[in-house]
Amino acid sequence: MTYQATPTSRGRSTGWNAGVAVLLVTRQAVLVFFADLYGSWQxxxxxxxxxxxxxxxxxxxxxxxxxxxxxxxxxxxxxxxxxxxxxxxxxxxxxxxxxxxxxxxxxx
Structure with a gap:
């Protein structure tokens, strides 16, 4: 579980929500939570x-x-x-x- 300003790995799979989150991060300077790949509990x-x-x-x-x-x-x-x-x-x-x-x- 990590909080970060932008995703650090480019090879990571992202879905629609992550894409929107990246836009928010880059345009609005907000802190976004990115769940671990197999961390459904997150x-x-x-x-x-x-x-x-x-x-x-x-x-x-x-x-x-x-x-x-x-x-x-x-x-x-x-x-x-x-x-x-x-x-x-x-x-x-x-x-x-x-x-x-x-x-x-x-x-x-």
């Missing part, structure tokens, strides 16, 4: 979905014995569980509501 948004997935598929699970249908069923169960941080609706309901309210859905 990115809080990953922890809850990982934990939910591990309830169904422990770390040592061999996925070759699982059908896509079974994996889809697990995904459906996770997406239809209520989430306290969302005010108790399911993620699927929140997704549907936001999709209906989007400018694209309204034809704007």
């Amino acid at each position: 990115r809080g948004a990953n922890q809850n979905p990982n934990g939910l997935t591990r309830e169904y598929l422990p770390r040592s699970t061999d996925l070759s014995g699982r059908t896509q249908r079974k994996l889809n069923a697990i995904t459906c169960q996770i997406n239809t569980r209520s989430k306290t941080c969302l005010g108790l609706p399911t993620p699927l309901k929140v997704y549907a509501q936001r999709r209906l309210c989007s400018p694209v859905a309204r034809g704007s």
Whole structure:
């Protein structure tokens, strides 16, 4: 876990968020946190979905014995569980509501 003004290694993989962070650092002179490559625990948004997935598929699970249908069923169960941080609706309901309210859905 490191805090730095700009990334030091050029060969490091970056995602959309890291690219935006680099822009903020260079244009706004803000301090940005860059998580270690395999440090998912350093990115809080990953922890809850990982934990939910591990309830169904422990770390040592061999996925070759699982059908896509079974994996889809697990995904459906996770997406239809209520989430306290969302005010108790399911993620699927929140997704549907936001999709209906989007400018694209309204034809704007």
